Amino acid sequence: MKRALARAQGLFARGAMVGLFASVATTNLACGGSTPAPVKPPPTPLHLAPACDLAPAAGLEWIVAVTPRAIADVPDLIPTIARVVPEERFASFAAAHGGIDLRRADDLCVARYRRGGAEKSSTLSIVHGPIDPARLEKAFGERSSNNVERTITSQDPLVVRLAGSLDGERRELGLFGRELVVSSEGSPALFHAAEAFAFGKLKRAQPALRGAALGRAAEVLGNAPVRVFFPGPFEGDTGKGLGGLLRASTAVATSASFGGAPSKINVRLVLVGAWGSDASSAAERLAAAIHVVSESGLGQLFGLHRPVTAPSVKATDDALILDATIDGMALARGLHDALDAEVTEIMGR
Known part of the structure; x- marks a missing residue:
């Protein structure tokens, strides 16, 4: 009987100690004794499709909207496409532009704009589909005739803006994660408008095909x-x-x-x-x-x-x-x- 009583007292004592430690731990957490893990901010919301939703309306001369993958996936059209653009031309374009195969793009938008006070026009090109940002950035740097300016406008997803000069014309290149690239030739305003549409900053403006x-x-x-x-x-x-x-x-x-x-x-x-x-x-x-x-x-x-x-x-x-x-x-x-x-x-x- 004495042994049973002693065992019960021991169990009670150990239970009391566990309860005491739990109480102290809880109190420390409530009082800030332990630093909580930082909360990661959510990814920046981007509007990237359809591609022509990034093309501004002001000054537009013409705009072309194409879904290349939908065309290339039709076997009967392969000879027709090859007659206009041969295979080697697609290959040379990909080699010079970071591996982009235009036939595999989900969405393509090309727009021509009047350039104020000049005979030349400006061009905005947008490709939505799988891209390799590192290869595109390397290819842009190799083709640029001056030092490339590099700006990061978002970390998650990573959005990089590049500016340089190709063939005597100012060029901007925007890399939006691994799914979209925007290129402008001529007026930098075109690129900045497209970028603003992607980030949802132009609340009162309508893109070209919605205006x-x-x-x-x-x-x-x-x-x-x-x-x-x-x-x-x-x-x-x-x-x-x-x-x-x-x-x-x-x-x-x-x-x-x-x-x-x-x-x-x-x-x-x-x-x-x-x-x-x-x-x-x-x-x-x-x-x-x-x-x-x-x-x-x-x-x-x-x-x-x-x-x-x-x-x-x-x-x-x-x-x-x-x-x-x-x-x-x-x-x-x-x-x-x-x-x-x-x-x-x-x-x-």
Whole structure:
């Protein structure tokens, strides 16, 4: 009996000591006796897609929105693409630009802008897709003719801004983590606007394809792997185009998408304007003007005089819409013959 009592007293004493230590530990924590681990701030929120959401509207001459991966993944289009841009040209571009294969990009946006008081234009290029920031930074430094300025604008994710000079033109390059690169040639303001859109700083501004000039054109055009936009006004000789309809248009847009084997291409042309009660007659004028274009030397060069599906035109109060299906290989041959020198220059940048 005495042994049992002694054992109970021992257990009670040990329990009391454990409780005492726990109480002291809790008190120390409450009083700041132990330093808590620092809380890591959340990553900087970035808006990076679609790529053209980073392109400003002011001063825009034209803008091209492409989803290259969606095009390259269509086997029937591989010969057509190769006719316009051969494999070796893609390879040389990747070698000079940090390993970027434009065919594997998820989203590509290229925009041309008027440069105030100068004959030259400025260009903004945005590639959304897997990138290697270290290789891109190295390639930019090797191509720059002066010392490259390097600025870190975000640590998480890492956003780096590079500035240098290539071929006598000022260039900016922005690397947004491992998923997007922004390049501007000419005006630094373009790059800073794109960067501000990415960081969500331009609350009152709209990007090019969401603004008043092109927003309606983008809506009517719909989604397509290739889209091209031209904001108005169209004046002078340009305004005389398409039977004078361009003069009354506030925006023009066109798109292309795969229409079936072997290389059918569905195309859509949209003219935005206040057509109102004149919409039906304007649609007839557009159909006549397109016929003239397709039978011209340029139209025959692109194979437009022999469409797979003849053009059809419909009209609303604010848009003229033309749809047709053309031979993609004939178009590719025409583009190669007409634009090969320009494509070579663009890919060499």
